[in-house]
Amino acid sequence: MTPLRLYWWNAVPNFGDAISPVIVGHLAGREVRHAAPKDAEMFAIGSLLNVVRRVFTEGTPPHTHPVIWGSGALRAIRGDRLMGKVQFALVRGPVTASLLGIETDSFGDPGLLISDVWPAGGQRREALGFLPHHSLMDDPDTQAFVRAHPELTLIDPRDPADQVCEAVAGCRHVFASSLHGLVIADAYGVSNTWVDPKGQGRLKYHDYAASLGRDMRAPLSLDAVADHTLPDPDAPLPYQPAIDAARAALRRSFPMQLRQEHAA
Incomplete structure (x- = not known):
């Protein structure tokens, strides 16, 4: 064939x-x-x-x-x-x-x-993931942010896809400026927050959010990540029915x- x-x-x-x-x-x-x-x-x-x-x-x-x-x-x-x-x-x-x-x-x-192809394996850890847009990995602001926040686990979007998905699935929460960082977290039921994509057009983020009825009006600045209130990691995503649909x-x-x- x-x-x-x-x-x-x-x-x-x-x-x-x-x-x-x-x-x-x-x-x-x-x-x-x-x-x-x-x-x-x-x-x-x-x-x-x-x-x-x-x-x-x-x-x-x-x-x-x-x-x-x-x-x-x-x-x-x-x-x-x-x-x-x-x-x-x-x-x-x-x-x-x-x-x-x-x-x-x-x-x-x-x-x-x-998650149909690569199901989540094992128990979710307490890791807080940070998944930048691939174009921002070498950005000085991104690098400074990572150095200043050792409590966050950096997930490199340039790594092999299966490794990235495994890392996301194992997180308690993911902060992402990568659209598919948000999508993949949703696929695995991991709560996630949109972070400023710095220079990336926002249409695609709003398009995805609207497909799920998800409240994603504006991204979080890097400066606000540390003070962001995290949801209960054991609670289902509030828009889970829309993900299922x-x-x-x-x-x-x-x-x-x-x-x-x-x-x-």
């Missing part, structure tokens, strides 16, 4: 992008290979729709009509020129849907399914034609 052609961003190591082929392969029951955007059968995890718009509306139209499954927008985008050129199975959140002019009440970031929507919307038993 031919591998499923999936596009994911891989310009630099980043666990949030690296889990896309892992999750897609799990649901498809097929080998997954990286493909250039113009050759991809599917786009999944990531704020990829601005790439999709550029590739599928400018110049010579690609020969494929790929499936969009859980992707989101990075910035404002017009969706009218995309209709008929790609297939929308599911988008990440209502902000993306509104920008595209899609009327739906089903959303989901595929990262929420990572998103996970169900993701499984339900995964394109049948790309599953092993239906693929050519």
Whole structure:
């Protein structure tokens, strides 16, 4: 059987992008290979729709009509020129849907399914995790913050994806400026707080939060982390029913034609 052609961003190591082929392969029951955007059968995890718009509306139209499954927008985008050129199975959140002019009440970031692939193992520790956006790992403010707060466990998003997920799953609470730090923590039922992504656009964070009805109006500054009140680590996430609904929507919307038993 031919591998499923999936596009994911891989310009630099980043666990949030690296889990896309892992999750897609799990649901498809097929080998997954990286493909250039113009050759991809599917786009999944990531704020990829601005790439999709550029590739599928400018110049010579690609020969494929790929499936969009859980992707989101990075910035404002017009969706009218995309209709008929790609297939929308599911988008990440209502902000993306509104920008595209899609009327739906089903959303989901595929990262929420990572716990199906790599279940949490063992008992949760008392660790407080800090997971920066990959672009901020070498930022002087990030480095100074880490040095000043030895009580926090630094989780490097550039590490192998399975190691990052294991570290997140083992935390009591996670502070993250990485969007998928928040998503993965939600997948494992670990409480988490959005930290200032410093220079990153906020649309993707609000899109994800709105998909769950999650209160995430503004990020926490690094200076405020130390005084942040932590929730009971044994209490369920207050928006857990919405996570469950998103996970169900993701499984339900995964394109049948790309599953092993239906693929050519």
